[in-house]
Amino acid sequence: xxxxxxxxxxxxxxxxxxxxxxxxFALAKAGKEVLLIDTDLGLRNLDTVLxxxxxxxxxxxxxxxxxxxxxxxxxxxKRTEHLNLMPASQTRDxxxxxxxxxxxxxxELKNQYDFILLxxxxxxxxxxxxxxxxxxxxxxxxxxxxxxxxxxxxxxxxMASSEIAHISLVVNRIKPELVRSxxxxxxxxxxxxxxxxxxxxxxxxASIVRATNLGEAAVNIPNSKAGREYENIAxxxxxxxxPITNSNAFGAFIxxxxxxxxxx
Amino acid sequence: xxxxxxxxxxxxKNTAKQRLTAVISRDRANVSAEFLLxxxxxxxxxxxxxxxxxxxxxxxxxxxxxxxxxxxxxxxxVAYKQLGG
Numbered sequence: 191x192x193x194x195x196x197x198x199x200x201x202x203x204x205x206x207x208x209x210x211x212x213x214x215f216a217l218a219k220a221g222k223e224v225l226l227i228d229t230d231l232g233l234r235n236l237d238t239v240l241x242x243x244x245x246x247x248x249x250x251x252x253x254x255x256x257x258x259x260x261x262x263x264x265x266x267x268k269r270t271e272h273l274n275l276m277p278a279s280q281t282r283d284x285x286x287x288x289x290x291x292x293x294x295x296x297x298e299l300k301n302q303y304d305f306i307l308l309x310x311x312x313x314x315x316x317x318x319x320x321x322x323x324x325x326x327x328x329x330x331x332x333x334x335x336x337x338x339x340x341x342x343x344x345x346x347x348x349m350a351s352s353e354i355a356h357i358s359l360v361v362n363r364i365k366p367e368l369v370r371s372x373x374x375x376x377x378x379x380x381x382x383x384x385x386x387x388x389x390x391x392x393x394x395x396a397s398i399v400r401a402t403n404l405g406e407a408a409v410n411i412p413n414s415k416a417g418r419e420y421e422n423i424a425x426x427x428x429x430x431x432x433p434i435t436n437s438n439a440f441g442a443f444i445x446x447x448x449x450x451x452x453x454x
Numbered sequence: 455x456x457x458x459x460x461x462x463x464x465x466x467k468n469t470a471k472q473r474l475t476a477v478i479s480r481d482r483a484n485v486s487a488e489f490l491l492x493x494x495x496x497x498x499x500x501x502x503x504x505x506x507x508x509x510x511x512x513x514x515x516x517x518x519x520x521x522x523x524x525x526x527x528x529x530x531x532v533a534y535k536q537l538g539g
Binding site: 373 | 477
């Protein structure tokens with residue numbers, strides 16, 4: 191029986207889709223059979239992040255409306271053997287699928303994959319409700335900003351009354367130089383505020399922008415720091431004990447070495 | 455002027471942390487700032503019949519538990535009061 195994990199955040203633009211693509215890719219590279227489902231109906235993007243946009247014929251709405259067989263709406267990524275994508279519909283809205291249809295679809299797919307990752311739309315409306323309906327676990331993505339942390343707390347609260355048994359926190363786009371100057375919440379601050387330990391800390395990294403431009407996953411780019419951390423997140427999901435590196439301490443040492451003034 | 459705030463209140467991230475802690479506490483309880491203030495005042499006024507708290511260290515906040523929310527009031531005790539007739 192596979193693990194169904196929803197990737198959510200409340201706030202938009204914090205890196206849900208990128209995280210979903212990269213963690214999925216990393217799990218597939220580790221030999222797990224992975225299905226990514228884009229549940230952002232009307233605003234699909236997981237396909238373009240993965241560079242699979244030209245291969246879409248059918249989508250998730252076609253599946254629930256019985257216009258095609260499930261297998262016809264699943265695209266197999268050719269770069270790795272084990273990664274699959276079920277795209278969202280681009281022409282329909284978030285009400286095209288009900289929670290019941292989502293649960294039924296997932297229960298049918300669950301025994302065919304080791305991991306099913308659901309890329310959740312922003313917000314807490316029907317699209318969010320659909321995405322969390324069939325999930326057993328959640329990955330909450332937040333950035334070290336006031337609005338994002340507040341929204342993350344809100345979705346964690348909403349999921350507390352759902353079937354979701356386990357929530358993992360990923361803090362994304364940490365800028366070490368701002369953390370050191372006292373102008374950005376650190377990983378530990380976010381963990382403190384949310385009362386939750388993180389499963390990953392992804393530092394702000396230009397290689398993500400480049401990877402997205404190319405339709406390539408950052409985990410496939412050898413010197414991408416963000417890519418390496420997404421790989422570590424995948425390993426931690428698989429139960430490996432990999433400590434989260436605090437590049438803060440190292441950075442402070444470098445600052446000192448080059449005589450930068452530390453503030454705060 | 456901003457330099458002054460920095461020195462007095464610390465860094466902008468500390469301000470962010472304080473604001474977030476307060477707003478999240480209210481979000482979790484789904485209550486207004488006024489509600490939380492009034493409740494805090496009432497809890498303290500009830501407690502002072504029995505204890506003398508360290509007023510500077512008193513904190514009342516809503517923490518999240520697995521299934522719901524928990525009111526956590528911290529009132530460090532300086533002294534106990536005599537129960538008089």
